[in-house]
Amino acid sequence: MLAFLVQRISQALLVMFVISVIAFAIQDGLGDPLQQMVGMSVSQQERDAIREELGLNDPLPVQYLRFAGNAIQGDLGDSYFYSKPTLDVILEHLPATLELVIGASLIIIVFSVPIGVYSAIRPQAWLSKFFMGVSTVGISIPVFLTAIVLIQLFSIGVTVDWFPSDTGWGQWLNGALSTDGGLPSYGRGEELTHLFGTWYSGFFSTGGLMHLILPAVSLASIMLPLFIRLIRAEMMEVLQSDYIRYARAKGLSAGRINFLHALKNTMLPVITVGGVQIGIMVAYTILTETVFQWPGVGLMFLEAITRSDIPLIVAYLMVVGLIFVITNTVVDLIYGLVNPTVKLTGKKA
Amino acid sequence: MKKLLTAFVGSLALITAPLAVSAEATKELKMAYDADPVTLDIHEQLSGGTLQLSHMAFDPLLRWTKDLDFEPRLAKSWERIDDNTMRFTLRKGVKFHTGNELTSKDVKFTFDRLKKSQDFKAIFKPISDLKIIDDYTFDLVTSEPYPLLLNTATYIFPMDSKFYSGKTEDGKDKSAITKHGNSFASQHLSGTGPYTVVERQQGVRMVFKRFKDYWDTNSPGNVDKIVLTPIKENNTRVSALLSGGVDFIAPVPPTDLDRIKRDPDTNLVTMSGTRIILLTMNEERVEAFKNPKVRQAIAYAVNQEGIAAKIMKGFATPAAQLSPKGYQGHNDSLKPRYDVAKAKELMKEAGYEDGFTITMMAPNNRYVNDDKIAQAVAAMLARINIKVDLKTLPKAQYWPEYDDRAADIMMIGWHADTEDSANFYEFLTMCPNKETGAGQYNAGNYCNPEIDAMVEKANVETDLDKRAALLQEVEKRLYDDAAFIPLHWQDLAWAAKKDVHIEPVLNVMNFPYLGDLVVK
Numbered sequence: 030m031l032a033f034l035v036q037r038i039s040q041a042l043l044v045m046f047v048i049s050v051i052a053f054a055i056q057d058g059l060g061d062p063l064q065q066m067v068g069m070s071v072s073q074q075e076r077d078a079i080r081e082e083l084g085l086n087d088p089l090p091v092q093y094l095r096f097a098g099n100a101i102q103g104d105l106g107d108s109y110f111y112s113k114p115t116l117d118v119i120l121e122h123l124p125a126t127l128e129l130v131i132g133a134s135l136i137i138i139v140f141s142v143p144i145g146v147y148s149a150i151r152p153q154a155w156l157s158k159f160f161m162g163v164s165t166v167g168i169s170i171p172v173f174l175t176a177i178v179l180i181q182l183f184s185i186g187v188t189v190d191w192f193p194s195d196t197g198w199g200q201w202l203n204g205a206l207s208t209d210g211g212l213p214s215y216g217r218g219e220e221l222t223h224l225f226g227t228w229y230s231g232f233f234s235t236g237g238l239m240h241l242i243l244p245a246v247s248l249a250s251i252m253l254p255l256f257i258r259l260i261r262a263e264m265m266e267v268l269q270s271d272y273i274r275y276a277r278a279k280g281l282s283a284g285r286i287n288f289l290h291a292l293k294n295t296m297l298p299v300i301t302v303g304g305v306q307i308g309i310m311v312a313y314t315i316l317t318e319t320v321f322q323w324p325g326v327g328l329m330f331l332e333a334i335t336r337s338d339i340p341l342i343v344a345y346l347m348v349v350g351l352i353f354v355i356t357n358t359v360v361d362l363i364y365g366l367v368n369p370t371v372k373l374t375g376k377k378a
Numbered sequence: 379m380k381k382l383l384t385a386f387v388g389s390l391a392l393i394t395a396p397l398a399v400s401a402e403a404t405k406e407l408k409m410a411y412d413a414d415p416v417t418l419d420i421h422e423q424l425s426g427g428t429l430q431l432s433h434m435a436f437d438p439l440l441r442w443t444k445d446l447d448f449e450p451r452l453a454k455s456w457e458r459i460d461d462n463t464m465r466f467t468l469r470k471g472v473k474f475h476t477g478n479e480l481t482s483k484d485v486k487f488t489f490d491r492l493k494k495s496q497d498f499k500a501i502f503k504p505i506s507d508l509k510i511i512d513d514y515t516f517d518l519v520t521s522e523p524y525p526l527l528l529n530t531a532t533y534i535f536p537m538d539s540k541f542y543s544g545k546t547e548d549g550k551d552k553s554a555i556t557k558h559g560n561s562f563a564s565q566h567l568s569g570t571g572p573y574t575v576v577e578r579q580q581g582v583r584m585v586f587k588r589f590k591d592y593w594d595t596n597s598p599g600n601v602d603k604i605v606l607t608p609i610k611e612n613n614t615r616v617s618a619l620l621s622g623g624v625d626f627i628a629p630v631p632p633t634d635l636d637r638i639k640r641d642p643d644t645n646l647v648t649m650s651g652t653r654i655i656l657l658t659m660n661e662e663r664v665e666a667f668k669n670p671k672v673r674q675a676i677a678y679a680v681n682q683e684g685i686a687a688k689i690m691k692g693f694a695t696p697a698a699q700l701s702p703k704g705y706q707g708h709n710d711s712l713k714p715r716y717d718v719a720k721a722k723e724l725m726k727e728a729g730y731e732d733g734f735t736i737t738m739m740a741p742n743n744r745y746v747n748d749d750k751i752a753q754a755v756a757a758m759l760a761r762i763n764i765k766v767d768l769k770t771l772p773k774a775q776y777w778p779e780y781d782d783r784a785a786d787i788m789m790i791g792w793h794a795d796t797e798d799s800a801n802f803y804e805f806l807t808m809c810p811n812k813e814t815g816a817g818q819y820n821a822g823n824y825c826n827p828e829i830d831a832m833v834e835k836a837n838v839e840t841d842l843d844k845r846a847a848l849l850q851e852v853e854k855r856l857y858d859d860a861a862f863i864p865l866h867w868q869d870l871a872w873a874a875k876k877d878v879h880i881e882p883v884l885n886v887m888n889f890p891y892l893g894d895l896v897v898k
Contacts, residue, residue, distance in 0.1 A: 058775070059774060059775075060772070060773075060774025060775045060776075060777070060778060061774070061777060061778040061781075064773070064774065064777040064778070065774070066423065066557050066558060067423065067424075067496065067497055067557070068423060068424030068425055068497040068795075069792070069805075069819070070424070070497075070500055070501075070795055070801075070805065070818075071424075071496055071497055071500065072500060072815040072818065073812065073815065073818065074815075075496045075499075078496075079496065079557055082557075083558065107558070107559070107560075109558050110416065110580075111580055111581075112417070112556075112558055112559055112560045112561075112564060113560060121579075177613060177617075180614075180617045180621070181617075184617060184621040184623075185617060185620045185621045186621075210621055211621070211622075212621075213621075213623055214614065214617045214618055214621045214623055215410075215607065215609055215614050215617070215618045215623055216582070216583070216607055319610070319611050319614075320611060320613070320614055321614065322607070322608075322609045322610070322611065322614050322618075324579075324581065324582040328581075328610075329581065332581065332610065334774070335743070335772065335773070335774055336774070337774045
């Protein structure tokens, strides 16, 4: 166990080192941070003075060594835009992203397991076919389109008048297809509860939860179909295996077979994929957060790029790298718990 | 930070509570801009966002009206004493948010700070000194006659000198202007303006509250609380308005103008703007551009009206010169001159009938439809056999290329900080000169000392009629010479719920006077 952790920590350090070097190497291509800091009419001399002050005139290796020296002491530099340490800025924005990912994950778990299991047990039922059809569509629609459609439907609202309103059925159809809107379409709202440090949570108020609905649904819309299909495929395979047939022959109830014996083995690969996908979801939030003006790290990162806020870009990439390493580690640990035959460090059993 | 501000404002409320007598302001306004102010220090960066904040939390000595006239604000009146001196009289009894009273000392403090600000010092260069006469009278002194003294004075938003003087707890100077640091002024604010800042989470939201002791008791404004949310994504900003999440948005993207017009609950206000979009032709990189005939041919080949109608969907005013209507240099006789036959003829006369190949660069996220405009121009030039190798870049990468003059034709948009024509010529058409900073953005390297001399002359001409004649002549000669290719002035657009009466407080400079906003 200890050896495993040491191995992972050194891995994390290596990942962060590589990321920081790459981020530094490409910073010239990210544009000139000064353009964002001064008005158009500021003279060249003034610009040069600021550039000197920021240390932007030094050769890249010198800049990197200065950065690395500070980084070892836990200082990843100050953001140009926020005029604050980059880690503080990221910590301020991280809770919003984590809540969005948690919200989306909850939606995924609540819907994917029952739907996946059901369509594995009854693959021929029309409901299963319907779910499979919808999930194919869902997986192929880009997240920003989903988001825009959701906003139009549930935030702005649509009035449908395709059907004759002088007939009863026409009125009913018009009414059924029209939506009122009213759900918040941007931001996290004002009713946030302070938990600790920089964590203001939207989970404890109606307003906060309402703001979370549309972003979380759009974010989930990408991963949900994937998980339904994964669970379905795994489950169908498990249902064919010998020990399930044996259980059936033994006369166990269908519920016990499906949910106790089969589901357990189905979830093993799902956990592995799920862990990785949650890491990826942190990256997917960039799109979702932009559309919903969700004040998380994704939006922050995207704006940092348009502003050429290089210290913030470098710090964000390093933090994301760290998150990936951590989620992978946690997944491996959970995997070890669920399936004791797996040895973590790959030593002989 | 949030706590600190609240505490500060809380103590303020205690001081001012017994005095609360001003007009009843009870309404709440939720608004969304594409960005929030970068800093609370109004001298840190000269940008639209800074000026919008300045007009909310501070007041200028005088301000522009809708028709580009001057309106007295903190300065009650002004008179010219001699060629180089203008005397201002301050309004009495004006309070800062801290309760301190405004005197000439605060104006002097602000003026000195402006002279130090990296972004503002260029604008204030012609004004050499501010002399205090007494507590409510002061002189602005220039080294030579300066016709734009009042234009410049619109940038003086007096700051609370007592509040911004002294040292912070960790020993930093409170008045310091820091571009990229955590300075006192970038986090704290005390002005005379209609609103105080009660909460600020950068990039997330900013909350303003009406200042109870605001001096302008005649202001019709009845908004007590403003919540500003930056929403960068165009679509989201429009959705926020349509869904009722916010009451007022700016800017409105051209693609959504119709959608907002169709909505019965919202009002759309558009105005012809003052930012000129133009293309430069680099004479140093391309031999052919030295020939005025080739430049004219290009000017004839580009269809400004077509671009404004088709690509900008009518959301732009086609331009044939730099100065928009209302500016002194605006020359009414200059019209767009689209004529492909004439352009071909000129190319033939210049000996370039078979054309040539050039490079062109434009940003793709800086101006409205910038990349599409560039593509259209490239197609138009192909018709006179000029093959264009076009590259469009995000603004962060584009400007370093612009500074390097990395392509033969480059796009730039320019707004005159002084709201005056001469500013265009100084930055865009004067012979580039590293020492004086003239022609800093003249990527065409167009150079005509005669025209420059006329601009210099206009800059010390205080007779406004004579000055206007001079500037219009400059505009005409630049047009005849086809020194650059003007495209259009980008329109401005705002939208609000019907009960928010935005129209009277909007102006072409794009800093809404929200203190005077009425919500029914």
